[in-house]
Amino acid sequence: MGDTTFDSELFDDSCEEENEFDRALQEADQVSIENEASSWTQVPIESxxxxSYYPNRLPPDLQNQIANALPDSLFSDMNSGRQLHLYVPFPEPMQSLNKYLPSEFLSNVWKDQPAEASIIQVYNPGDGIIPHKDLDMFADGVAIYSFFSDITMVFTLPSQKLKCDVRLQKGSLVIMYGPARYQWLHEIPFRGGDWVPLSSRDELTPPKQTWIPRTQRFSITMRRIVGNHTFG
Known part of the structure; x- marks a missing residue:
């Protein structure tokens, strides 16, 4: 992190009292949701x-360039839920992220158009986001790049009591469109770590799990905007 062309005025700075109250409500909701979904059927991402999930999508050099271009204040350990909202034209080196989107996604979903809006979200250990679908102001297709460390994102379909845990590794890309974007909810549980399955050679035996503590992570989520939506 260091000098940057990012505008510090774009930070989402709600007052700390409101943030603390919101976090308390979110964490209470999260406990209820996790308990409810604990018995739901786990399904593979392919279903x-x-x-779609793409590990090792971003070269380490580009990951470092983007991280070093961001303001140091974004990563202060004293601040939870820090966000930076950006709209085109994106500053360098973020413009390079469009080049790492799959060609079939760009042509079939975004109709060969680049991202128009992005949000940089910092997650400290214990941070999360409640189950949700993206706002209708955004068009179909969501692309999320992960930086710094790994974290588990949970997808749920409450109407059928289905869930899918996806381990988002640093440098990876996860893409949602169609049913994954409009029907399934996605969330990051509020907790200090994640239970991660260990690899097993025996497909008939459920894999053992290990608890991996979280470290600081940030993501860049890229979207397109619905044509008739305006800002300001």
Missing amino acids: IPGL
């Missing part, structure tokens, strides 16, 4: 239409 969710419109959901």
Whole structure:
């Protein structure tokens, strides 16, 4: 992190009292949701239409360039839920992220158009986001790049009591469109770590799990905007 062309006025700076109250409500909701979904059927990512995961999508050099271009204040350990909203034209080196989107996604979903809006979100250990679908102001297709460390994102389909845990590794890309974007909810549980399955050679035996503590992570989520939506 260091000198940057990012505008510090774009930070989402709600007052700390409101943030603390919101976090308390979110964490209470999260406990209820996790308990409810604990018995739901776990399904593989391949069974969710419109959901794709690409590990090691970004070169380490580009990951470092983007991280070093961001303001140091974004990563202060004293601040949870820090966000930076950006709209085109994106500053360098963020413009390079469009080049790492799959060609079939760009042509079939975004109709060969680049991202128009992005949000940089910092997650400290214990941070998360409640189950949700993206706002209708955004068009179909969501692309999320992960930086710094790994974290588990949970996809749920409450109407059928289905869930899917996806381990988002640093440098990876996850894409949602169609049913994955409009029907499934996605979330990051509020907790200090994640239970991660260990690899097993025996496909008939459920894999053992290990608890991996979280470290600071940030993501860049890229979207397109619905044509008739205006800002300001």
